[in-house]
Amino acid sequence: MSTYWKFFLSTTLFFLLFSCEEENRESNSREYLSMGVYETMEVISYDTLLAGGYNEMVSMDLDVNHDNIYDFQISSKIWGSPGLGMHPLTVIKSLDPGSMLSVRTFDDTIYVRYSIYIYYGENGVPVSIYNSTSYFCGIPESTDSIFSIEPDQIAINYYSKGESISNSDEFRSVEIELSDDQSAYTEGPVSNIDGDTLRYWSVFSYTSCNSVPNDQVVYFGTKIQNNGETKLGWIKLVLIREAEVLVLETAIQE
Numbered sequence: 142m143s144t145y146w147k148f149f150l151s152t153t154l155f156f157l158l159f160s161c162e163e164e165n166r167e168s169n170s171r172e173y174l175s176m177g178v179y180e181t182m183e184v185i186s187y188d189t190l191l192a193g194g195y196n197e198m199v200s201m202d203l204d205v206n207h208d209n210i211y212d213f214q215i216s217s218k219i220w221g222s223p224g225l226g227m228h229p230l231t232v233i234k235s236l237d238p239g240s241m242l243s244v245r246t247f248d249d250t251i252y253v254r255y256s257i258y259i260y261y262g263e264n265g266v267p268v269s270i271y272n273s274t275s276y277f278c279g280i281p282e283s284t285d286s287i288f289s290i291e292p293d294q295i296a297i298n299y300y301s302k303g304e305s306i307s308n309s310d311e312f313r314s315v316e317i318e319l320s321d322d323q324s325a326y327t328e329g330p331v332s333n334i335d336g337d338t339l340r341y342w343s344v345f346s347y348t349s350c351n352s353v354p355n356d357q358v359v360y361f362g363t364k365i366q367n368n369g370e371t372k373l374g375w376i377k378l379v380l381i382r383e384a385e386v387l388v389l390e391t392a393i394q395e
Contacts (some may be wrong), residue, residue, distance in 0.1 A: 156237045174373040176360040177302035190298040193218030212240035229384030234316035241312035252281040253288040260327030269339045278350035296351035299359040338369040
């Protein structure tokens with residue numbers, strides 16, 4: 142084989158291999174995304190505060206991939222009544238089946254704890270007795286019992302800057318409460334007099350272990366499927382006192 146043909150074949154092979162590597166790198170770049178890394182990302186800044194009123198919903202629709210079709214909606218309101226009081230609620234939901242959020246599926250376990258506190262008078266007779274029942278998630282003590290297990294519950298994943306998501310992660314088109322204080326409440330105390338003793342009964346509930354933390358910048362992972370193309374992205378926001386949401390920006394792969 143002549144020197145010319147050897148040079149031609151080796152040069153052709155080099156360019157073929159280089160093209161394959163470039164294609165693989167582009168393909169791999171679609172598989173992963175680091176939060177807050179702006180290279181190869183299309184970003185929209187909002188810096189918009191959503192503050193819902195009493196039984197008045199305030200919402201914001203987000204078009205993450207710039208196709209004039211809204212992908213997600215974030216809303217805030219305070220619900221309640223004179224009897225129930227006021228309760229803040231914030232929600233994010235997908236507006237299209239191809240607009241998905243990074244989530245996790247889990248079995249939600251609620252525990253119950255019973256407590257009795259007795260206060261005695263000078264004569265040794267109980268003056269007051271407090272009976273409390275607490276329902277909670279989290280880490281139980283040895284004397285606590287399982288009250289209920291709800292399988293296949295969904296919670297949104299929230300990330301810090303620099304953390305990564307992957308195309309192979311779990312994404313769903315869903316509606317999820319970011320925070321709702323109806324899961325943290327107290328009933329009572331209800332009292333009555335039994336002879337010389339005043340008795341109280343109270344019920345406490347705190348089941349918001351999967352709520353988004355307050356006053357902290359977080360990123361929600363997004364996946365947009367449109368016209369046979371899949372792109373990862375994020376929604377960056379701050380939840381303020383459970384009732385307000387500061388929407389900072391959205392981003393999607395170019």
